[in-house]
Amino acid sequence: MTTPYGSTTLVLLLGVLLLAGDALAQTDEGWKAHDFTRPRPVVVTPGPATGPVAPPSDAIVLFDGTDLSKWQSVNGGAAPWKVEGGYMETVAGSGFIQTKQAFGDVQLHVEWAAPVPAVGSGQGRGNSGVFLMGHYEIQVLDSYENDTYPDGQAAAAYGQAPPLVNVARPPGEWQTYDIIFRRPHFAPDGSLKEPARITVIHNGVLVQDHTAYWGPTSWLQHLPYTSHAPRLPLILQDHDNPVRFRNIWIRELDQTLPPPVSPPPAEPIVQLDPATLDGYVGTYQAGGTTLGRVFREGNALYIDLFNRAQGGDAANQLLLPHSTTDFSMHWTAGDVTFTLDDAGVPSAIRVVAAGFDLQAPKAE
Numbered sequence: 001m002t003t004p005y006g007s008t009t010l011v012l013l014l015g016v017l018l019l020a021g022d023a024l025a026q027t028d029e030g031w032k033a034h035d036f037t038r039p040r041p042v043v044v045t046p047g048p049a050t051g052p053v054a055p056p057s058d059a060i061v062l063f064d065g066t067d068l069s070k071w072q073s074v075n076g077g078a079a080p081w082k083v084e085g086g087y088m089e090t091v092a093g094s095g096f097i098q099t100k101q102a103f104g105d106v107q108l109h110v111e112w113a114a115p116v117p118a119v120g121s122g123q124g125r126g127n128s129g130v131f132l133m134g135h136y137e138i139q140v141l142d143s144y145e146n147d148t149y150p151d152g153q154a155a156a157a158y159g160q161a162p163p164l165v166n167v168a169r170p171p172g173e174w175q176t177y178d179i180i181f182r183r184p185h186f187a188p189d190g191s192l193k194e195p196a197r198i199t200v201i202h203n204g205v206l207v208q209d210h211t212a213y214w215g216p217t218s219w220l221q222h223l224p225y226t227s228h229a230p231r232l233p234l235i236l237q238d239h240d241n242p243v244r245f246r247n248i249w250i251r252e253l254d255q256t257l258p259p260p261v262s263p264p265p266a267e268p269i270v271q272l273d274p275a276t277l278d279g280y281v282g283t284y285q286a287g288g289t290t291l292g293r294v295f296r297e298g299n300a301l302y303i304d305l306f307n308r309a310q311g312g313d314a315a316n317q318l319l320l321p322h323s324t325t326d327f328s329m330h331w332t333a334g335d336v337t338f339t340l341d342d343a344g345v346p347s348a349i350r351v352v353a354a355g356f357d358l359q360a361p362k363a364e
Helices: 009-015 274-278
Strands: 060-063 071-073 082-084 087-089 097-103 106-113 128-132 136-140 175-182 192-194 197-202 205-212 232-236 244-252 282-286 289-297 300-305 317-321 326-329 334-340 346-353 356-361
Touching: 106 128, 128 175, 136 175, 136 197, 274 289, 282 346, 289 346, 289 356
Parallel strands: none
Antiparallel strands: 060 244, 071 097, 082 087, 087 244, 097 232, 106 175, 106 244, 128 136, 128 232, 175 197, 197 205, 282 289, 282 356, 289 300, 300 317, 317 326, 326 334, 334 346, 346 356
């Protein structure tokens, strides 16, 4: 549920707070990331689990249950996950692993199992992820009788599109993802020509149908597309939950150009002049921890939540003003409320999003 190249520490601290929503077909438009009010996918009982699905003759076998020779740590060096009993298992705190080979358009088969006994709830239960090209996640989560926001449950295009239905098996049972992934295409100047798209069959049931990604997946953020190589490694996520994987194989596909998609529209806002917006600018901290850094670009106000951007605009949230105190996030279902002092100057902030409700005063 986090980007593969960033820290998972904050997610682990707050992930257990993430509550729930209900999921809609990905053809519906206008939903923000992690929206609690989104309808949940209908629960469908899949057919009985079977043994590992044998790879076709033209497949590249990435993991056959014996070793991690096709994998490495995203930080370099050998893959630090353990292998036993024909499966690999995440090792808490060891980090993400990635394939040594890079891929573009692919058919991917992955089998995984959530830990037994089930521990935790929401995003803190059986959490991992499959990142196509290292940027576009299909969520792995124990979604069997476990409530969370719809775009974060098993087989979701994380933070963007819930699965059409919930076909999760109980913890400990092997589950299958059969994924068709079409990479994004970029113009010579780096602009997006066609978005990445994904089709997913979970436990034999179609759950993503040529779904278009808005951009790279992330927690609490809308990250725009940036031009990247036509082939990049496949990544598996360590979310400090002992999720198991087996029988992973992949087939390279011919490159194609899928039809385009539009991101969700901005909602109506009130207009605040630049001088007024400047009053909100500053860092808001509580107990030495930065809740957010607010800054202005042109006539727009942005917040860098938890100081994640580190100078890069891609991680920042555009704030849409509804009044001088009440703002909403553009891409994520979240609200930001400013407290004004007697002189009408912002003195504190409250951020409610993705299951947390945090407040902090403005630093001097």
